[in-house]
Amino acid sequence: MTPILRRWGAAALALLAAGPALADSAPTVALSPDQQRRLGVAAKPLAAAHHVKKTDAFAKVLDPEPLVQLASDLATAEAAARASSAEAKRARALQVGGAAMAAKDAEAAIAQAESDALHVDMLRRRLDLEWGPGVARMSPAKRRRLIDGLTAGKIALVHVDTHNNEGQAGARKVEISVGPDNVPGTVLGPTRAAEPRLQSSGLLVEVDGPSAILLSVGLTQSAEIDSPDSVTGVDLPRGAIVRMDGGDWAYVRTSDSAFERRRVDQPEGDDDGLFVASGFKPGDQVVVQGAAALLAAETGRGRSRP
Structure with missing residues (x-):
């Protein structure tokens, strides 16, 4: 039997x-x-279910120090540019109003303002080239929140890669393995540094919350990328x-x-x-x-x- x-x-x-x-x-x-x-x-009716496809990935925690330094340099340059721009406007106004001001002093003020503006533009381009559009296009307030979180250990930045960029297009959410748990991360955008072994351009992912402190610089973990499209079916x-x-x-x-x-x-x-x-x-x-x-x-x- x-x-x-x-x-x-x-x-x-x-x-x-x-x-x-x-x-x-x-x-x-x-x-x-x-x-x-x-x-x-005994039988029961099946209900509709939605399933999010996940793509296996690798995650490497990035060193935030270069970004913190670059953001600080940019903030300093923006402050200097605002001051020199105001000085140039005053110099122009004095010249137009006929006030006694040496032409060379006015020209120097205008030249300084232009130089400071170019310096700001260069730093913004560096931000985009080194950290991608997700960081470069942040508002100043949001970027300050990111920098404050990185320095306090409440935010971690992670480079996430897949073989031949599989699953990266349109991705918004990533889950990173930290110990026995998965930690959610938000995709900021594509990165500028490729992973040559996987032929992956990669995603820049922000991990926010208490688990961020566990993501030490250089740590490599497994991860999963959530597809932006869900599949309809049933759960058996x-x-x-x-x-x-x-x-x-x-x-x-x-x-x-x-x-x-x-x-x-x-x-x-x-x-x-x-x-x-x-x-x-x-x-x-x-x-x-x-x-x-x-x-x-x-x-x-x-x-x-x-």
Whole structure:
């Protein structure tokens, strides 16, 4: 006697002896309501589910010191540029008003303002070239918050890469492994420094919160990139799955006394069971209890397996 038959004992043997009706085409099994009760078969409708595709990635924690220094240099240059611009405006106003002011002094003030403006522009370009558009296009207030968080250990910047840039286009969220947990990160934008071994341009990711202090400079961790597009399907409870011929299957009730066995193709595990995007649809009555008993009833008459 097989383990499945031993589990259900005399009830299963009686049903097999009675010979439940089997369809000739689809792998199905027919059991009366009374037989279903004796085997403890129960089904429930599937609800629609959305699954976010994840791409495996590598994450390396960046040294924030160059960014902090560059941001400080930029803030200093912007302050100097504002002061010299105001001085140049005063010099022009005095000249127009006929006030006594040496031409060379006015020209010097104007030249200084132009020089300071060029210095600011150069530093802003460096910010873009070295740290990417995600940082360069931040507002001054948001950039100050980033710098303050980096220096306080409340924010970490991480370079995330995948093979051949897989999953990077349009990505907004990343999960980084830190110990037994995954820490969420927000994608700021593409990076400027490529990872040559993976042929990846990479993403610059901000990790904010208490876990940021655990991301020490140079630390390399595994990560997952969330796709911006979700896939619609259903979640199959793990109790609905039976194994046969090296594959996963589940039974769907097609009438009060008939069940169809369907292959579970390309399942992806999640907290609610196994997500599948095809083969099952919302509303299908899937057997969640007694699936193994149905399999025993279906195969017990010696019918060749499909």
